[in-house]
Every structure is written in C-alpha cells, then in structure tokens.
Amino acid sequence: MAAAEPTAHDLIAQHRPTLDQALEAIRTRAYWSPHPEHPKAYGENGSLDAAAGKAAFDALLNTRLDLGQPGTDDWVGEETSPYGIALGVTYPHADVDVLLPAMTAGQRAWREAGAEVRAVVCLEILKRIADRTHEFAHAVMHTSGQAFMMAFQAGGPHAQDRGLEAVAYAYAEQVRTPGTAEWSKPQGKRDPLAMTKTFTPVPRGVALLVGCNTFPTWNGYPGLFASLATGNAVLVKPHPRAVLPLALTVGVAREVLAAAGFDANLVALAAERPGEGIAKTLATRPEIKIIDYTGSASFGDWLEANARQAQVYTEKAGVNTVVVESTAHYKGMLANLAFSLSLYSGQMCTTPQNLLIPRDGIRTDEGPKTYDEVVADLARSVDGLLGDDARANALLGAIVNPDVKARLEAAAGLGEVALASREVANPEFPDAVVRTPVIVKLDGAKPDDEAAYMSECFGPVSFAVAVDSGADALALLRRTVRDKGAMTVGAYTTDPEFERDVEEVCLAEAAQLSLNLTGGVYVNQTAAFSDFHGSGGNPAANAALTDGAFVANRFRVVEVRRDA
Amino acid sequence: MAAAEPTAHDLIAQHRPTLDQALEAIRTRAYWSPHPEHPKAYGENGSLDAAAGKAAFDALLNTRLDLGQPGTDDWVGEETSPYGIALGVTYPHADVDVLLPAMTAGQRAWREAGAEVRAVVCLEILKRIADRTHEFAHAVMHTSGQAFMMAFQAGGPHAQDRGLEAVAYAYAEQVRTPGTAEWSKPQGKRDPLAMTKTFTPVPRGVALLVGCNTFPTWNGYPGLFASLATGNAVLVKPHPRAVLPLALTVGVAREVLAAAGFDANLVALAAERPGEGIAKTLATRPEIKIIDYTGSASFGDWLEANARQAQVYTEKAGVNTVVVESTAHYKGMLANLAFSLSLYSGQMCTTPQNLLIPRDGIRTDEGPKTYDEVVADLARSVDGLLGDDARANALLGAIVNPDVKARLEAAAGLGEVALASREVANPEFPDAVVRTPVIVKLDGAKPDDEAAYMSECFGPVSFAVAVDSGADALALLRRTVRDKGAMTVGAYTTDPEFERDVEEVCLAEAAQLSLNLTGGVYVNQTAAFSDFHGSGGNPAANAALTDGAFVANRFRVVEVRRDA
Numbered sequence A, B: 001m002a003a004a005e006p007t008a009h010d011l012i013a014q015h016r017p018t019l020d021q022a023l024e025a026i027r028t029r030a031y032w033s034p035h036p037e038h039p040k041a042y043g044e045n046g047s048l049d050a051a052a053g054k055a056a057f058d059a060l061l062n063t064r065l066d067l068g069q070p071g072t073d074d075w076v077g078e079e080t081s082p083y084g085i086a087l088g089v090t091y092p093h094a095d096v097d098v099l100l101p102a103m104t105a106g107q108r109a110w111r112e113a114g115a116e117v118r119a120v121v122c123l124e125i126l127k128r129i130a131d132r133t134h135e136f137a138h139a140v141m142h143t144s145g146q147a148f149m150m151a152f153q154a155g156g157p158h159a160q161d162r163g164l165e166a167v168a169y170a171y172a173e174q175v176r177t178p179g180t181a182e183w184s185k186p187q188g189k190r191d192p193l194a195m196t197k198t199f200t201p202v203p204r205g206v207a208l209l210v211g212c213n214t215f216p217t218w219n220g221y222p223g224l225f226a227s228l229a230t231g232n233a234v235l236v237k238p239h240p241r242a243v244l245p246l247a248l249t250v251g252v253a254r255e256v257l258a259a260a261g262f263d264a265n266l267v268a269l270a271a272e273r274p275g276e277g278i279a280k281t282l283a284t285r286p287e288i289k290i291i292d293y294t295g296s297a298s299f300g301d302w303l304e305a306n307a308r309q310a311q312v313y314t315e316k317a318g319v320n321t322v323v324v325e326s327t328a329h330y331k332g333m334l335a336n337l338a339f340s341l342s343l344y345s346g347q348m349c350t351t352p353q354n355l356l357i358p359r360d361g362i363r364t365d366e367g368p369k370t371y372d373e374v375v376a377d378l379a380r381s382v383d384g385l386l387g388d389d390a391r392a393n394a395l396l397g398a399i400v401n402p403d404v405k406a407r408l409e410a411a412a413g414l415g416e417v418a419l420a421s422r423e424v425a426n427p428e429f430p431d432a433v434v435r436t437p438v439i440v441k442l443d444g445a446k447p448d449d450e451a452a453y454m455s456e457c458f459g460p461v462s463f464a465v466a467v468d469s470g471a472d473a474l475a476l477l478r479r480t481v482r483d484k485g486a487m488t489v490g491a492y493t494t495d496p497e498f499e500r501d502v503e504e505v506c507l508a509e510a511a512q513l514s515l516n517l518t519g520g521v522y523v524n525q526t527a528a529f530s531d532f533h534g535s536g537g538n539p540a541a542n543a544a545l546t547d548g549a550f551v552a553n554r555f556r557v558v559e560v561r562r563d564a
Helices: A008-028 A050-060 A096-105 A107-131 A133-144 A148-155 A157-174 A221-229 A244-259 A278-283 A297-306 A330-346 A371-385 A389-396 A402-411 A447-453 A470-484 A496-509 A548-552 B008-028 B050-060 B096-105 B107-131 B133-144 B148-155 B157-174 B221-229 B244-259 B278-283 B297-306 B330-346 B371-386 B389-396 B402-411 B447-453 B470-484 B496-509 B548-552
Strands: A072-076 A091-094 A180-187 A190-203 A206-210 A233-237 A267-269 A288-294 A311-315 A321-324 A354-358 A416-419 A438-443 A461-467 A489-492 A513-515 A555-563 B072-076 B091-094 B180-187 B190-203 B206-210 B233-237 B267-269 B288-294 B311-315 B321-324 B354-358 B416-419 B438-443 B461-467 B489-492 B513-515 B555-563
Touching: A008 A107, A008 A157, A050 A133, A091 A096, A091 A267, A096 A107, A096 A206, A096 A233, A096 A267, A096 A278, A107 A133, A107 A157, A107 A190, A107 A221, A107 A244, A107 B496, A133 A148, A133 A244, A148 A157, A157 A221, A157 A548, A190 B496, A206 A221, A206 A278, A221 A233, A221 A244, A221 A288, A221 A548, A233 A244, A233 A278, A244 A267, A278 A288, A278 A297, A288 A297, A297 A311, A321 A470, A330 A371, A330 A389, A330 A461, A330 A489, A354 A371, A354 A470, A371 A416, A371 A438, A371 A461, A402 A438, A402 A461, A438 A447, A447 A461, A461 A470, A470 A496, A489 A496, A496 A513, A496 B107, A496 B190, A496 B555, A548 B548, A555 B496, B008 B107, B008 B157, B050 B133, B091 B096, B091 B267, B096 B107, B096 B206, B096 B233, B096 B267, B096 B278, B107 B133, B107 B157, B107 B190, B107 B221, B107 B244, B133 B148, B133 B244, B148 B157, B157 B221, B157 B548, B206 B221, B206 B278, B221 B233, B221 B244, B221 B288, B221 B548, B233 B244, B233 B278, B244 B267, B278 B288, B278 B297, B288 B297, B297 B311, B321 B470, B330 B371, B330 B389, B330 B461, B330 B489, B354 B371, B354 B470, B371 B389, B371 B416, B371 B438, B371 B461, B402 B438, B402 B461, B438 B447, B447 B461, B461 B470, B470 B496, B489 B496, B496 B513
Parallel strands: A206 A233, A206 A288, A233 A267, A288 A311, A321 A354, A321 A489, A354 A461, A438 A461, A489 A513, A513 B555, A555 B513, B206 B233, B206 B288, B233 B267, B288 B311, B321 B354, B321 B489, B354 B461, B438 B461, B489 B513
Antiparallel strands: A072 A091, A180 A190, A190 A555, A416 A438, B072 B091, B180 B190, B190 B555, B416 B438
C-alpha cells in the first residue's frame, strides 16, 4: 500500500460522519443527500469539473479497460451509444473457473474487517465515483440514451445516494446484534449459568449483479453495495449495451479495496461476448449466493425459479397506472403528467402507462372536463412541453434500442391516436433516435383493448383508458397491480372518500402511491433515504429499494459461545 | 365484546413494558425471560397450578375441540401419545375454499390496528398460553413424547419466549420506518419541493405454519407470532401426531383476537385426515404468502422448490458434529456430552450425532486418553446418567414414533457398538417406548462408514468417528456442514490455535458453535433473546430463530406521498 493511501482508521475518520447522517436519514426519511445534483458543484476537492469529466470520458473511447482481473482470457465489448457513437471500449472476458475462486480468496479478511470498516470502504468507493460524476454522466448517457442532465443526476448523485442508502441499511442490520454478550441465568441458590457469546456477521459468498441497459448505476448500486457491505464478493455482469458505467465502477472498487489493504478481486467484472448469455451460466454456479437483477419479467422469473442456491432480488416489469378521478389543479396535473410521460422517452420502470379516466369526464378547478377533453389537453401539454427541439432533446434523450422503437411504432395501431409520436432531430448526434411519446385512446370495457393495456409496453407509449367510473378505475387498478404488478401508482382526486379508497387498493396490493402531484415531483421519481422504489409485494419486483429485507439475508450471524 | 374484555388501550398499558424489555433483550442478548421455568411458579394471578393444569388436560381427552371455525366439514383426530394413551380429541377439518376466504375478511382491520396493537394482542395471546402452561405441558408431553419436565419447559416458557422474541423482532422491524415524514428538498432560490409521506406496514396475506411432531410449540411459535405480528392471518397445519398443543394455541389466539375486537378467523387450524397430506395442497394455494416449516429435508426442499408464491422459512435436517480435540475438564466434558446425547432420546434437531475423535487419542486434564478410552468413558457417563430408571425416564422421554425406533435398532448394525441401547420400563406408562442412546464406533477413513455418519440419523444414535488428527476433524466438520448442514456444532479443545481454526470453519460455513461446554449449558439448547437457533446459512435451515431476516419480508411498507 502506498504511503498516501488511506488506512481503515483514516477512512473511518473521514466517512463515519456521512454514514451517521445516512443512518439518521433512513430513520427519519426526511430529505438528505451528500451528493450535489448541479453539474457546476463539481471541480473542487479532487472532483472532475465538466471539461475534465468530458475529457476523461473521451480518453476511454477506443481503449482496452484492463481491470487487472485474474482469468482474463479475451477482450470483449461492442457498445454503441443510442446517440450513434461506437464506444470502442473493450473489457476483460473472464474464465469464470479462474475468476470465481479468485474472488473468494479475500473473503476472510473482508469478513474480519467488520461492518464499520466495510461500510467506510464502500463510502470511499462512492466518494471516488462521486468525484468522477461528470465522467460517469457521459458513460451513462452513451449507454442508456438518457439526455445528459438526466444521465448526470440519475446516473451520478442519485445512484450514489442509492448506493449509500444500501450501505447504511447493511451497516445498521449488521450491528443490530452486539459483537459480544455476557449471559447469566439465575439458578436459584446455585451459581448462575454464565456464558460469553460472540456474534459475527458472515457473508453468504459471491454475489452476482445483473445490470440493466437503462439505469446501469442507479439500479445496480443498491445490490452491489448491499452485498459488498455485508461481506460478500460481488461479480458485476453488466448489460452488453451498458458495460462502461459498471466497468468504471468495478475499477474504482478494485482500486479502493486494494488501497485499503483488501483483495481487489472482491469486486470483478463479467463482460460477455455477443449472444453468450453468461448471466444464466453464472446465476446457477454454486459459488453465487446472491443475485440482484433488473430487467425483463421473463428472465427475472427464470432466475427466481432456477437460481435456487441464491437469494434472488428482482426488479422486473409492471403496468403503472394513474387514476384521474378529479383535480383541484387541472393545469398542474396536466403539466406534471406530461413531464412524467416525456422524461427519458418513458423508458423508466416507473413511467405511467395506463391513465384511467372516467368516460363521463372529471371535475376540475376549471369546470367539468370530458374524457376527450382531458386526453386532448394532456396531448397539448406534452406537445407544449416538447415543442422546442432543444428542450425535447434535453428531456427525451434517445430511444435505447430497436425494440423500444418497434413497440412505439406498433402502438399507434392499437387504438385511436390522441397524440402521435414525432421524430426530433438531434443536431449534436444526428444518428440518435429521438421520439416524442404517443398517447393512444383505449376503452377499458373492450376485451381487444384490454390485451394492450394489461401488458407492459416499455417505452414512450401510454394509454388513455376510458373507464365507467371512479369505482371502475379502482377495480381495474387493483386487478392490474395484482396480476401485472406496478412500480408506481398515481392518482388525482379531490374526493376524500375516493382518496381513501385508492389508498386502500394500494395498501391491499402493496403498490407505492403518489397523490395529486402537480408540482416538481413526479410519479416516476423516487428519492433515496426517503422514498421506497417498488414495494416487493406485487409482481413488478420481489424487493424494495431499500429496506431491511433487502439487506438482512445477504449475511448470517454466527454465534460462538463458551462457559464464562 | 364483553365489558370485562381488555381494549387495545388496556393491552398496551398491560404489555408494553414486557415488549420494551424484550426489545432491550434482543439488543443486548443478555439473559432475560418473563416466563418462569419452575412448575411451582404457577398457580397465582390466574395461572393454572399443577393439579389444575393436569385436570384441564384430562378434561380435553375424548372431546371435540370446536374452535368455531367457518367451513368446518368434518371432525378429525387420531393422536396417540408416545406414552401409549389415545387422546381421543377431534378437531375441525376445514373446507379450505371456505376457510381461506374467511381468514382474509379481518385482515384490513388487523393491518389498520398498527404494529403496537398487533404486538400487544400477540403478548396477550402468549400471556393466556403462559397461564395454561401446566395444561400445555401435558399436551406437549403426550404428542412429542418428551418427559414431563422437558415438555413443561421447552413446550411452555421456552416456546413462549421464542414467540415473544419473534413479536419483538416483528415490532422493531415495522417501526424502523416512521409512520410519516415531511420531506423538503431545497431548490436554490426557488421554493423547496415539499412532500408529506406516510409509510404503512402491510401484510403479505395468509401465512401457513406447518408444525412438527417433536416441538409443536417451540418450533411453531416463532413463525406463528412473526406472521401474526406483521399483520398476516395464520393458518396452522399441525403434524397429525401433534395437533393438540397447536390446536389449543389456535383456540387461545382466536379468543384473544375476538375479545380485542378483531376477527377470530385471523388464526385458524387445518387439521387433516390420516394420509390426507394437506400441507402440499395448502402450500401452493395462491392465498398462502408465507410458510414456516420444521421437519424433513425432503418436504422442506419440496416447499422451497414448489411454493413459489410464498416466502418459505424452513428448518430441515442436518448432521450435527462435536469435535473432541483436547479438554481441560475431561469429566465435565463427558458429563455434558452424556446429557446432550440422552436428552429427549436425542430426538432434537440440535442433538450431536457425530463425535469426531482423533484415532491417536486426545490430551486431557487427566492425562492422554486414547480414542477407545474416550469412547468407553463417554459410554460409561451415559450409563451412569441413565442407570436409574426414574432418572432415565425423566431425561429420555419416549420414542416419538416407530421410524425413530427402527433407526435406533438398525444403528447397531452400522459398526462396533460402544454403548448398546437398552429398554427402560416406564411404570406410569407401560406402553411407552423408552430407549437409552446407542453409540457406534465408525472410522472416518472408511467409505462404508462414511455413508452412515454423513447421513442424518434422527434419534438416540451417535457415532464416535475416529479421525486422523484435529486437522482431519476440521476438514470433515467443514465438509459435513457444507454438504449436509448443521443446526449445532460443538468443540472441545485447549489449543488456542485449534480453537481459532474451528471458529473459522464455523464462520466460513455459517454454523453455530458451542466451545468447551462442561457445565449446565448443553450444545442442543438455545435460549431465546440471546442464542440463535440455526444460522440460515447452511443446508440445515434457510432461516435463523430469530433475526431481522426472519421477520423483515413478512410484510412490506407502502408509501403514500402528496405535495405538502
């Protein structure tokens, strides 16, 4: 270890206050973040500013990212940015029969370090990632297709927040049981029975993180840091189209682990050849004891059914609903919904898909509005929001892959189009596929339409579903969450009884509910330390980010007891 | 509700101090129990004394235990005590298509009661069970075959402790997230974004408890109370040979729930006809979202593989090992081991099976002892402990079923018998099958012997396995835990380095270790609030009693957020 590298003691001194703040934040769930959202906040105290971050990203292009991993038998990587750039970065391809054993070599020392040292090492990893937020922003942008500002915020500070939140939960869980206990049981007139007991959190083994295309860091960090902080090694299998952000993450983790005196191989990357499908192979390896996955329901279900040797945490797919029953702020509702439908071209697992609107219309502060009026006004709001191409590009980002584009194009054939999707030119990246969202009118009572609105149509597609009444909307909401799952539910109502009823549906079906959002918070956004992402209680996901259940089974506690 | 019945407010006033003590106990893991172990401690403050408890049990015999459950289509029950008495009690047989829907009717009110009220209702259930400890003791004795004092303690106060411990964990987990939060995010010069958020623990649905024959209450209460305290309904499916203790428990729970103004059907019994095998049917019903199971590895594995709609907590089977490397208290070691092998005829999931002893012998405070000497001395210790028939009966209890008797009889053919099992006459219950344990010598290096010592042989059978060295013992210990699982590991050593090595094996393989026990604490006993039962990290069990992971996924948290 170089003299300048921090010791575990240094790291505790440096990061314990942040850990304590995070522990307080998850307890109060008030607003908190140590990671600035504004790009201009970076450039001091060792962090890269915008120009340096861009330069660092550019320097990565067309290079080999050598992470120094054992068992590297090849170099792979064929990422092309949704903005049209071939990244040209190659990554180590692992012989897993060499890499996996190497990952277990350092586990004892990592376990023996204890929960606090593991937590502050994780915080140092996050700190070094945070310093490179500008560089990561470009990596996220050019793999997910997010617009720069979103890639910066969601891929940077918000992802780091989610990682830190997971570390805080992991730490809190491990220290719930004391390290030692003196146990003395009275025996009447005889001497008490006395035992000295030690309790040690022990890891499960190697954790596998299966990354996703759209939010490689945001969706990846909770599992990665929860597993690492609880003593496990972590093998990161990124989505083949979104390797770079997680490869950089692995690089930072390996650097910090080694600097702190631990085995760098506690974190490693498993990049793959096109079509290799190594997730399936890795997921059933006996060494793999934990899997975190974000992606399609079909592979998530496969993991749950087949990776029986592992704890499996999945975020799959759902059908998100917004119930529009009435509103006291019609314009605010329209603006809020328009933004939610447009952000990142609706390519979020939290984007609303089905807008349930009574066919007889709704009450608003601007008087009654018919179903047709509401849909037309919403279409106009989206149009207004995205009328300027520069603003549209900044909000929409690029379509992440051809499947999403195909679904978007097919959606127009599913019903009457209330708002047609249009192409937006991106002057900086002419090859980017940028599209505004489509809104299609469907009838909740027509079986043909049901096939459309009861399936997830991931991308910039939403359905304005005419329902018979508010009660009918609630029945459909309940059925949708129960059968298809939902990451988010939204509702607009001025009727206290209806509000209680929609809350009851969400409580009964375990769906996270946003009520009457008309300002700058959107149903598709959740804030770490305060909002849960998913509930883990409906088919969309079997875990929530982040709660006790997300961390408590990533380790076990071993007790050793002796006569005192 | 009758005027004399306690309100939720009364129950909080009455039980909150106990809950707080339990919360403190699981935090410090020091000794604590509110449930007296001594039979003479009962008889005041509404609890039944010995005579009243016996009379209450006798009054149950040859009666129909009508729990007032909906959907009762028949009356079933064919329990015969291992002591030879036909109990003659019949129980409701349920039409589950009627019973299961009825169990969900009261779930909303139970959810809305909140974590604290649910906890104190559970504590009231436990209090009324505790008052009837003498009655339950006979019920446990005459279903499990435990001797009276063990049935009293393990089936009474110790089981109640485990239930209370689960309630404390469940309560603590649910209140980790605040009920409400005010979230205010600064926006520079603009007004902050401000949200009001509520967080509500919601149950998963109906939990299924699949009870076991040997410890119906001790192994049943943790899951039952963890599920109930987190807002779920609980369907109790007892072992057909051990229905009565859990049926009485269900009766008390229904009585308390109704008295507190909740739906009695939140807890119900599913007794079955001989050979009906309803556990399989129930386990895959869509209403069943949680399963707790104690029993054979084969059915536990089946549940884990097939009850995919549920969270499954299993305690299965393992091969428990004691490593005998050296000792500073030879007599104490022999006495301690003799007791562990004899208690309840070794019919505990925690009883040691394999005693690994170096073939060259061990160092002791009485000089070196050869392998043969150690085994012979241990045999003599067991003989001495059980030489008096009255004492033998009080320790051994009865053989619980013919399978155990058959295994015991077959064990003598597996190798050289160091201690033969003998029949003990029970003057009070002449039909009881009472047997002392057998100790068989095996050679760790012989493949034929390995087939015996690497399988679980549940019952009063232990193997003195000759190993090449301490290091060989550790290698075998590691392999045994990894491949077969273990609820307990014991070790005797005076060598600090060997002690560290055995600890390391247990930490690496997630096994609970007792070191150098020579007094009144035995490897097969764990104390609630302090000791973990199982680790959940090796094949013997996928959960530990009780930790955060045991409760955290029995409920989910639903967030509702609004603009503030």
